[in-house]
Amino acid sequence: MTSLAPDLTALAPLAARVCPWLVDAAAPDRDEPEDGVVRAMTLILRLEREGPTRTAVLEAAASAALALCLDERAAPEGEWFDAVATWAGAGRIRKLSRRARTAHWRAVQEVPGVTVGELVRALVPGPVDDVPHEVRRLQIGGTDLPADEPGPPAAGRPVIWLSPEVEQTVGKAAAQVGHASMILATVLAASGDDPAVALEASVRPASREDWARWTAVLDADPTGQAAWEGDGVVPVRDAGFTEVAPGTVTCVAAR
Incomplete structure (x- = not known):
């Protein structure tokens, strides 16, 4: 068993859920934090x-x-650590996508978060019913x-493969690939590899042949260990x- 690198310590609860065979930690047994507050990371998509x-847009969302x-x-001692760790400890990594353009896009740059490629800004997770005015509108x-x-x-980089069996709006897919990059980084870190390589993930639709093979393995071993190994x-x-x-x-x- 191992623990996550310091720069992903906030995601330790996520590691306990997605790769329990790699980490020595107990996964949360609840869907929400003990205080009952529903939290999410908001992804702002710049759709001019x-x-x-x-x-x-999807590749920027995954990276952001x-x-x-x-x-x-x-990271520990950082100003965002408590917010990210509390969100990750909820049992779900909820994300919400919103769209912005022109002045509204510029306004959300003042809300704490990270922007990638001038296309997507990921905001520090917080309560879904208490968001800044710039976001709420x-x-x-x-x-x-x-x-x-x-x-x-791109050769030599991770790929996030979208299901060919599920239709998703861009907003929904953005949230899903955001989950995917975080999960991949978490498992890489727990395996002793560099989680930052997941920042460069491509996003592509999966072939039905590959999808059928992967889902068969996941159905046989829902823990995900067999699919990863x-x-x-x-x-x-x-x-x-x-x-x-x-x-x-x-x-x-x-990977």
């Missing part, structure tokens, strides 16, 4: 009228969510973008709050 591609967790301010819906053809993923993949299982049924595997991250 002449917008970016769907793939570019993890970049916040790897930021020195989220942004719409949650209307985040769809047409599919694009990004080509093969055999194929180097970790799943994202949705909690079922929006769009898909609880337990649905929406994507997998491959």
